[in-house]
Amino acid sequence: MSEDAGSEKLSPLARNPLDMISSAHALQVQMCDAMERIADGLPDEVDRRLCGQVASCLQYDLPLHHHDEEEALFPLLRKRARPEDGLEEILDRLTSEHAADNDFASEIAEALETLGQGGRPANPEMLGYMLRGFFERYRRHVQWESTLVMPMARLRLTPEDLEALQARLNEYRRQAS
Ligand SMILES: [Fe+2]
């Protein structure tokens, strides 16, 4: 960015917070694939480094992302969506999935951390079952957001909304660090 960029109004395309949310979704799809590989390899053929990476993603990145959506993106979108968009119910449902997923995520993260540190799962079958339940559900969650919510956000949010969204996301990261 040029030095005098501050004197001009930034184009919303130059720094679109929706791209940040979409790239989190792309990483979450990779996380689900990694969870599937881990589940397939249980109990002995697991990549321990991958377990540690997924554990950290589940424990830190996912709750922050849910917070971004619930506290910043969804409220802005509820304000702008039109009744014919049918978004209210979808956003309600996604929000209730976040709460359940945060709980499962922290439980799974604990088990994966043990694996990552070289330990054995107390109950590999149960862990496999939990992993599969999680990634299957979460893939659907991301799919809904990518195909329904994000396109609608790109269509309906105004440049001012995007600025407000960016400010909130920055603020949450300052608080989290
Ligand atoms: Fe979500």
Ligand SMILES: [Fe+2]
């Ligand atoms: Fe999301």
